[in-house]
Amino acid sequence: MSRAALALALLALACSRASQPQESLAQKYLRDPAAVERGHMIFVGTCGAYCHSTHDVERDAPSLFDCEWKHGGSDQQIFDTISNGVPNTRMPPWKGALPNGDDDIWKVIAYLRSATTCATPAAH
Amino acid sequence: MKHALALGLALAFSWGSAAAAEKEEQPAEIQLPPVPTHWKAENPVGTTAKPVTAEMLNGQVAPTDHWIQYGGNYRNFRHTPLKNLTPESVKKLSVAWAFPTGTTGQFEASPVIYGGVMYVTSSYNRLFALDAKTGALLWRYDHKNGENLRLCCGPPNRGVGILGDSVLMGTLDAHLIAFDRKTGEILWNTEVGDYKQGYSLTSAPLMVHDMAIIGVAGGEYGVRGYFDAYDVKTGKRVWRKYTVPGKGEPGADSWAGDSYARGGSPAWTYGAYDPETDTLFWTTGNPAPDWDGDGRAGDNLYSDSVLALDPKTGDVKWYFQFTPHDVWDYDGNTQLFLVDAKYDGKPRKLLVQANRNGFFYVLDRSDGKFLRATPYLEQVNWATIDAKGRPQVNPQAMPLPDSKFRTCPSNLGGMNGSFTGAYNPDLGLAFIPSAEACQVFTKGISAFKEGLPYLGGLPDTVDATAGKAYGNMAAIDVATGKVKWRYRDNRPMMGGTLSTAGGVVFSGNLEGEVLAFDAKTGKVVWRFRSGGGMRSQPVAYELDGRTYVAVPTGSFSTMDSFAAGVTKVPEGGTLFVFALPK
Numbered sequence: 048m049s050r051a052a053l054a055l056a057l058l059a060l061a062c063s064r065a066s067q068p069q070e071s072l073a074q075k076y077l078r079d080p081a082a083v084e085r086g087h088m089i090f091v092g093t094c095g096a097y098c099h100s101t102h103d104v105e106r107d108a109p110s111l112f113d114c115e116w117k118h119g120g121s122d123q124q125i126f127d128t129i130s131n132g133v134p135n136t137r138m139p140p141w142k143g144a145l146p147n148g149d150d151d152i153w154k155v156i157a158y159l160r161s162a163t164t165c166a167t168p169a170a171h
Numbered sequence: 172m173k174h175a176l177a178l179g180l181a182l183a184f185s186w187g188s189a190a191a192a193e194k195e196e197q198p199a200e201i202q203l204p205p206v207p208t209h210w211k212a213e214n215p216v217g218t219t220a221k222p223v224t225a226e227m228l229n230g231q232v233a234p235t236d237h238w239i240q241y242g243g244n245y246r247n248f249r250h251t252p253l254k255n256l257t258p259e260s261v262k263k264l265s266v267a268w269a270f271p272t273g274t275t276g277q278f279e280a281s282p283v284i285y286g287g288v289m290y291v292t293s294s295y296n297r298l299f300a301l302d303a304k305t306g307a308l309l310w311r312y313d314h315k316n317g318e319n320l321r322l323c324c325g326p327p328n329r330g331v332g333i334l335g336d337s338v339l340m341g342t343l344d345a346h347l348i349a350f351d352r353k354t355g356e357i358l359w360n361t362e363v364g365d366y367k368q369g370y371s372l373t374s375a376p377l378m379v380h381d382m383a384i385i386g387v388a389g390g391e392y393g394v395r396g397y398f399d400a401y402d403v404k405t406g407k408r409v410w411r412k413y414t415v416p417g418k419g420e421p422g423a424d425s426w427a428g429d430s431y432a433r434g435g436s437p438a439w440t441y442g443a444y445d446p447e448t449d450t451l452f453w454t455t456g457n458p459a460p461d462w463d464g465d466g467r468a469g470d471n472l473y474s475d476s477v478l479a480l481d482p483k484t485g486d487v488k489w490y491f492q493f494t495p496h497d498v499w500d501y502d503g504n505t506q507l508f509l510v511d512a513k514y515d516g517k518p519r520k521l522l523v524q525a526n527r528n529g530f531f532y533v534l535d536r537s538d539g540k541f542l543r544a545t546p547y548l549e550q551v552n553w554a555t556i557d558a559k560g561r562p563q564v565n566p567q568a569m570p571l572p573d574s575k576f577r578t579c580p581s582n583l584g585g586m587n588g589s590f591t592g593a594y595n596p597d598l599g600l601a602f603i604p605s606a607e608a609c610q611v612f613t614k615g616i617s618a619f620k621e622g623l624p625y626l627g628g629l630p631d632t633v634d635a636t637a638g639k640a641y642g643n644m645a646a647i648d649v650a651t652g653k654v655k656w657r658y659r660d661n662r663p664m665m666g667g668t669l670s671t672a673g674g675v676v677f678s679g680n681l682e683g684e685v686l687a688f689d690a691k692t693g694k695v696v697w698r699f700r701s702g703g704g705m706r707s708q709p710v711a712y713e714l715d716g717r718t719y720v721a722v723p724t725g726s727f728s729t730m731d732s733f734a735a736g737v738t739k740v741p742e743g744g745t746l747f748v749f750a751l752p753k
Contacts, residue, residue: 085616088572092463092615095629097323097391097733105738106729135318144620 071122072150076157086158089151098137103164108137114165125156212310215353216300220286222335228378229446235713238284239333241375242591243710245444246509249593250670251711255718255751257673258689261697264749267719268306272297272744277327278725279589281375281667281708282746285333290352291723292328293744296342300355304714306748310355317344321369321622323391325727327589329441329708330375332383334403339383341372347385347401359406363387367622369394373589376401377442379451379482382409386438386453390502393433393459393625398442400485410485414438414455414473422472430467433619435459436474440504440588444482445520445536451482452522452536454504454588461500461582462570462628463614470495475503477522479539489539493526494562498570499553499612500582500630501528508594508601510649514542523649525592525603527584530556531647545652547586547645550579550609570612570628579609581640582630583663583734591708593670595690600646600655602676602690606663608632608640608735635735642680644668646693656693658686662736667708669720677720679705681736685722685747701747704731704740718751 076082095101098108109117118128129152132140145151223239230244235253243249272278276294283290289303296314301307320326320343332339338352345364350357363385364370369392376383379400386398396414401407415434416422423431435458442453458467458474475494478487493503508523514533522536529551530544541560554562568578585605586592592603610630617627632640642660647653666679675696676688681704687697704726711720725744732738 088615089617090615091572091613091629092460092617092627093624095615095631096461096624096626097729098624100732101629101631104732106732108729137322139319139321139623141623144618144623146616146618 072153073122073126073156073160076154077160082154083157083161085151086154086156089145089155090158093145094155111159112162112164114167122156125159126152129155208313208315209355210311211355212300212353216309217286217288217353223285223333225380228334237286238282238710238712241281241330241332241377241441241708242443242506245446247443247506247591247594248508248596248670249591249668249708250595250672252672253711253713253718254672256671256675256711256720258675258694258696260673260751261675261687263752264697264699264720267748267750269748270299270301270306270746272299272725272746274744275725275727275742277325277589277706277727277730278703278723278744278746279327279329279706279708280723281330281591282710282721282723283331283333283338284710284712285352287714288352289721290331290333290338291746292330292340294326294328294725296328296340298331298338298340298350300352303712303719304717312350312355314340314342314348316342317366319367320344320371321366321389321392322371323388323624325730327373327706327727329373329589332376332378334378334381334383337403339376339403341374341376341385343371343373345370345372345387347372347376347383347406349403349406361401361406361408363399364389368392369622373439374441377444378403379444382482384442384451384453384482386440388437388439390435390437390439390456390459391461391624391626392622393435393619394437395432396435396437396455398438398453400482412453412478412480412485412487416472425469425472427466427468433459433625434467434471434474436471438504441506443507443509445509448537449482450488450536451480452507452509453478453480454507456502456504456588457497457500460617460625460627462498462612462626462630463617464496464498471497475501477503477507477524477534479536491534491539491541491560493532494528499528499568499578501526501584502588503527504588505584505586506588506591509536510594512599512649514650521649523594523601525586525601525605525647527580527587528553528562529580529585531603531652532560533649533652543652547603547647547654548580548605548607548643550607552579568612570614572614574611574613576611577609577633578612581606581608581610581632581734582612583608587665590665590706591667593668593676594649595670597672598690599649600690601649602668602670603645603647604664604666604668604678605643605645606640606665606734607643608635608663632733632735640735644676644678644688644693646690658688658693658695663734665734665736666705669709669711671711677709677722679722679724681705681726681731681740683724683740685724699747699749701745702740703743703745704737717753720749722747722749
């Protein structure tokens with residue numbers, strides 16, 4: 048391959064990557080069973096019980112396993128909702144409150160993605 | 172320059188006119204008056220009645236024209252001396268009046284009736300003074316709770332306390348407020364706790380001597396639980412009793428490390444009082460975090476306990492812990508009955524409780540000695556109780572990350588501190604409504620941060636739709652601990668209870684029915700379709716020769732769902748008052 052052809056190929060690859068949406072940490076963790084399991088355990092220990100059901104059940108705390116996201120269904124929007132909470136609901140802001148900070152929030156999102164019952168989840 | 176000035180003035184005038192014209196075209200901005208939240212009585216009400224006295228509260232059984240305590244009397248019998256509410260007569264009950272609260276969430280109140288006035292609280296802390304015969308609204312106060320309340324389990328309030336001419340209500344943002352019962356005027360407003368740390372008040376205060384005693388909720392937020400006594404005249408705190416010991420205090424070594432500092436053990440329900448021995452009894456809730464005890468090894472005193480105290484000082488006389496090292500959220504704070512009865516052939520002062528953990532306890536209330544515990548539910552497998560009253564825990568029932576074991580009862584009980592039972596002293600029977608449900612308890616990861624939920628795990632009602640979660644009303648013979656009769660409802664029963672001297676038990680279900688049972692047999696002798704799930708504490712009273720039964724209705728679908736109940740029934744509070752024909 049000539050130098051020009053190589054440069055052209057590298058340029059094409061770079062352009063291709065630039066046009067793809069950046070992968071969220073949740074998508075990265077979704078491929079890591081240990082990360083998904085940690086997200087699961089945080090959900091069990093922190094998000095469930097009197098709040099979100101582990102099943103596709105609607106309470107005042109909504110189901111997180113169906114297709115509906117009241118405050119945006121992209122990974123980043125879910126991250127923002129978990130981090131900032133929803134004022135004057137029972138959803139508090141969790142930023143800085145989990146043992147491993149933001150990383151644990153992304154792992155919770157990875158768990159939610161892994162356990163969803165929605166056939167067509169929102170764009171990540 | 173003059174021309175320039177004139178031009179400038181003309182332009183300015185022109186712009187001003189244009190702006191004025193434009194403004195005229197806009198609809199005038201209407202200044203709405205602020206939404207009223209407090210409507211005082213136009214004329215003083217309940218004036219024919221004298222101030223409520225300690226002697227009136229000391230009465231073993233309430234007179235029939237008033238109901239002035241959450242528990243009916245200090246012994247918490249919730250038993251009216253009205254003899255005309257019989258299995259036959261209740262079939263003639265009809266609606267005398269009804270009243271809407273305008274709020275959703277659990278309507279858990281036990282109305283107070285005094286001087287012909289009914290004082291009833293709704294969810295979100297509305298307080299209504301109503302004509303007890305007609306339902307006419309006399310005064311009203313809507314509390315403006317703070318923003319972002321910390322509520323694990325809904326927005327209920329279970330009623331007011333009354334003493335002198337004051338009516339007192341605790342709020343979801345942890346204030347205790349005193350009102351003039353005749354006018355609705357606020358007499359004082361005291362902060363009991365910082366709600367942003369997780370504290371809230373849902374109980375009615377218990378009035379003892381000249382004090383109002385009330386405890387905080389917040390066990391799901393890792394608060395340090397306590398209950399307080401306040402001077403009813405001034406609102407000043409007389410004493411505070413922490414339910415979790417501080418560093419170096421007796422019992423602190425029952426917590427690993429410094430876990431006591433966020434140990435929960437709230438005191439969110441109602442106590443009992445024995446005037447003969449001047450002893451206050453108060454119960455405590457679960458240690459935090461609820462379902463993960465790894466970081467708090469030990470018995471976790473004084474969670475899940477009953478404390479006997481000197482009401483003048485808050486000093487503890489004795490304690491008994493029902494569920495040491497609770498990892499199921501079984502609390503210890505269901506209703507206490509103070510029963511004087513024969514035990515093993517000898518007269519004894521008993522303390523009786525259908526605990527949330529599924530066992531019916533009998534203690535000697537003079538010293539806290541354990542006498543007996545018997546299961547009152549059909550499904551109990553988390554433990555057996557040994558001869559000293561200590562649970563011998565089934566290892567399979569311990570929460571694990573991957574548990575599959577179906578543990579009974581569910582974390583809500585059994586009975587639960589948010590609703591009441593009743594005791595008929597003539598029959599020696601305690602009537603206990605309960606949720607018969609089981610759960611898989613799993614343990615997860617949690618971290619403490621002030622004001623945020625601190626749970627540690629998750630109870631999952633796995634077979635709610637398989638007929639294995641249902642309601643249960645049990646009549647328990649206090650002398651033997653045996654169940655005399657049971658009524659089974661389709662869904663967990665989470666409504667309170669009223670017993671009558673005429674031999675009837677009132678309660679209700681989550682599917683929207685008010686029920687009356689024959690106290691001797693458990694046969695349903697009357698039912699009324701209220702429409703709303705029943706979560707309240709019914710009361711009865713007699714005015715001008717007519718007998719009334721008041722039943723608040725309206726549930727909270729989130730808790731219904733959690734308790735394996737029904738979620739299709741709409742929320743919305745309605746108070747129904749039934750009457751016998753005159």
